[in-house]
């Protein structure tokens with residue numbers, strides 16, 4: 001007797017024997033039982049999951065001769081059933097659409113479809129790979145599907161249902177097949193191995209199922225190969241050798257080396273694999289798959305149904321998942337994804353693989369910048385100091401300390417005391433990001449003397465005419481005056497609020513505005529206003545300066561305007577208008593004494609900034625260029 005491959009020998013002959021597609025078989029059986037058979041079916045899904053098999057069973061059920069009507073489960077023994085199974089029934093025509101995709105073939109099919117079946121109830125066309133049929137050919141088929149003769153049933157199997165024209169799809173019943181679950185595949189393999197009288201270990205079956213990746217036929221093909229190779233005993237080792245997968249032990253070892261920050265061990269592992277003849281690309285793909293499973297185990301737990309792996313593998317990925325954070329794993333996956341796609345078109349694959357895996361080791365040492373700057377935790381301190389100073393021999397010690405599971409031991413034993421001390425003292429202040437958040441949430445919070453405060457002014461309430469003016473002013477202002485730019489990192493702390501006073505005098509207005517501008521670093525504008533002529537009309541403070549209107553527009557940008565209005569409102573407890581007008585006559589007749597400048601320039605303010613200082617301490621940064629947006633006005 002000639003040999004038959006397992007996938008054909010154990011091909012299901014009844015709906016009840018099909019695994020993993022109950023949603024399809026149940027519907028089809030009910031449809032036949034109720035006599036509601038459609039004229040067109042589309043079976044879509046991954047390769048090797050039973051599309052053509054179910055099409056054939058459906059054909060058998062429709063044409064079975066054991067009764068005088070179609071039956072939900074074919075008998076499997078009548079002439080019709082036997083012929084369909086053998087593929088030589090005259091009334092069931094299987095067409096490989098990949099090679100018969102043109103309009104001529106479909107026209108021929110259409111002509112033939114007009115004639116009644118030779119013997120059976122239905123004339124059934126099974127079109128495999130139906131998405132390959134050309135558009136013109138589909139159009140030729142359309143007419144037949146629109147008004148099908150009663151004896152015709154079309155079944156289209158495809159992996160890409162979206163490539164079938166909508167006009168065809170809407171005239172067919174569409175069944176979408178599921179990937180076969182890992183456990184179902186293993187169970188099926190087990191049954192077949194028993195029936196074949198083959199001894200097996202579970203490991204081997206799990207590996208076959210994993211390689212099958214949801215496809216029963218793929219799993220069975222490799223099983224065939226394995227049986228041919230090693231006779232009546234299936235072992236995990238043999239299967240692995242056949243499919244060329246890297247042992248999961250190796251993957252775990254590599255991740256272990258990454259966790260230990262041992263670049264040397266990672267390189268050794270790659271060397272061993274490549275010497276054994278593994279391909280770099282294949283290994284990268286497996287690593288990626290492994291990391292993905294670890295990631296899923298980390299996020300959803302190792303018993304998650306999303307993981308289609310054996311229980312041994314579950315335990316393994318759970319072990320690895322414990323050693324890394326979710327962020328680490330996401331970063332690893334990203335690196336491996338890039339490495340894998342690089343390997344696709346690059347020469348020197350080995351180097352790319354090595355580089356990619358070394359990146360995993362390095363990625364693991366990375367700390368969020370915020371964590372590093374604030375040094376909120378001990379691990380950040382340790383890593384920070386080793387990063388900063390590159391502490392001699394303790395490269396691995398310092399960086400290992402950055403990781404959770406080995407942190408405490410490594411930190412206490414290996415981290416030199418001296419490098420810890422100064423590092424710790426750096427971090428007595430709160431994180432600048434924290435401070436920033438705090439500042440934004442409570443605008444009036446004082447009590448962070450080390451930090452610059454941005455003046456948060458109560459929004460000035462303006463009358464409509466002034467609003468329009470303010471808008472036009474800000475439109476004219478130079479783009480560099482954009483309010484956000486001068487965030488005043490180096491602004492002085494808020495002056496104590498002026499006493500509330502509903503009456504405003506020229507003297508008070510002048511004092512308030514000049515002080516506020518000085519404090520805000522607007523010395524130029526303050527200087528100009530000091531020499532100007534001030535007047536108060538009701539709720540309007542008017543200043544006439546010896547400047548052209550254009551210059552005024554530039555000088556009084558949105559930021560100074562905001563500062564002035566805020567100061568005036570604070571002083572008087574009510575909104576006031578502030579106006580600068582051009583008055584050429586009042587050229588400075590009495591030159592005022594030079595005002596002391598407030599602070600020693602932008603560079604000093606920058607140097608005094610706590611974030612800048614922290615950067616200098618941590619990274620040895622130097623101040624090269626200082627751009628003071630405020631002085632551009």
Ligand SMILES: [Zn+2]
Nearest residue numbers: 064075078081
């Ligand atoms: Zn039959």
